[in-house]
Amino acid sequence: MKVAMVSGGGRGLGAAITRRLLDDGWAVSLGLRDLAQAGAFAAPEDRLAAFPFDATDPATAAPWVAGTVARFGRLDALVNNAGILRVVDFEQGSEDDLDALWAVNVKAPFRLIREALPHLRKTGAGRVINIASTDAKRYRAGVSVGYTMSKHALLAMTQAVRFAGWDDGVRATAICPGATDTDLIANVPGVMPKAERLPPETVAGIVAFILTLPNQASVPEFIANPRLESLI
Numbered sequence: 557m558k559v560a561m562v563s564g565g566g567r568g569l570g571a572a573i574t575r576r577l578l579d580d581g582w583a584v585s586l587g588l589r590d591l592a593q594a595g596a597f598a599a600p601e602d603r604l605a606a607f608p609f610d611a612t613d614p615a616t617a618a619p620w621v622a623g624t625v626a627r628f629g630r631l632d633a634l635v636n637n638a639g640i641l642r643v644v645d646f647e648q649g650s651e652d653d654l655d656a657l658w659a660v661n662v663k664a665p666f667r668l669i670r671e672a673l674p675h676l677r678k679t680g681a682g683r684v685i686n687i688a689s690t691d692a693k694r695y696r697a698g699v700s701v702g703y704t705m706s707k708h709a710l711l712a713m714t715q716a717v718r719f720a721g722w723d724d725g726v727r728a729t730a731i732c733p734g735a736t737d738t739d740l741i742a743n744v745p746g747v748m749p750k751a752e753r754l755p756p757e758t759v760a761g762i763v764a765f766i767l768t769l770p771n772q773a774s775v776p777e778f779i780a781n782p783r784l785e786s787l788i
């Protein structure tokens with residue numbers, strides 16, 4: 557049985573990914589701030605585990621990875637899903653907001669990749685999925701500059717993982733969805749209408765599909781854009 561770690565897998569897109577991977581026969585190790593969120597999934601004990609993980613607390617990364625491997629005996633995929641949106645541009649938002657975006661959207665995935673890579677290498681077909689955004693691909697007027705910068709950094713990191721893990725069969729993909737119907741954008745002014753947003757289940761399906769691909773089919777990024785734009 558293959559084993560995936562999903563950060564922030566307790567709600568929003570992370571929950572959709574967790575449900576889909578469980579349906580597809582994976583064992584899932586959730587990294588959660590609130591362990592009670594794991595109770596929402598109907599899965600037997602040998603298929604689901606939850607560990608404390610706070611993206612702003614560096615000390616929680618290594619125990620989650622080690623705990624996962626101790627519990628399931630292997631690690632096949634790391635899904636860096638946990639993320640935040642704070643409005644930071646040249647007029648609004650604080651240094652603290654900028655630091656929080658960097659901490660959660662960039663540093664935490666970096667730290668988890670570092671800890672997970674040795675285990676992913678061992679399988680000969682390890683996978684890293686980073687949930688980026690269309691905001692990783694371009695700057696769009698009106699969108700948080702801080703969020704956009706953090707997702708661009710995550711895209712760069714994904715490329716670095718591809719090179720670091722290539723010879724050991726590790727493949728990395730940045731998933732770049734546009735507006736997805738979760739709490740993250742629920743109260744964002746000017747966001748696209750609900751009916752036009754991507755359902756989280758659609759994005760989860762993309763993640764699940766990419767995880768089925770063999771080492772020969774390396775997908776550096778997958779853009780799913782609900783909005784008509786040039787190139788992306």
Ligand SMILES: NC(=O)c1ccc[n+]([C@@H]2O[C@H](COP(=O)([O-])OP(=O)(O)OC[C@H]3O[C@@H](n4cnc5c(N)ncnc54)[C@H](OP(=O)(O)O)[C@@H]3O)[C@@H](O)[C@H]2O)c1
Nearest residue numbers: 564568569589610611612637638639689735736738739740
């Ligand atoms: N929604 C969109 O339009 C959209 C589009 C493109 C990309 N994305 C990306 O998709 C990912 C998932 O977002 P979402 O849309 O599902 O948003 P969401 O509904 O707001 O969920 C955010 C998730 O991240 C977790 N999280 C936030 N801060 C954390 C921290 N310090 N430590 C651990 N977990 C933390 C949350 O856990 P708690 O329950 O503990 O808060 C929650 O599980 C993010 O990386 C986001 O940037 C979203």
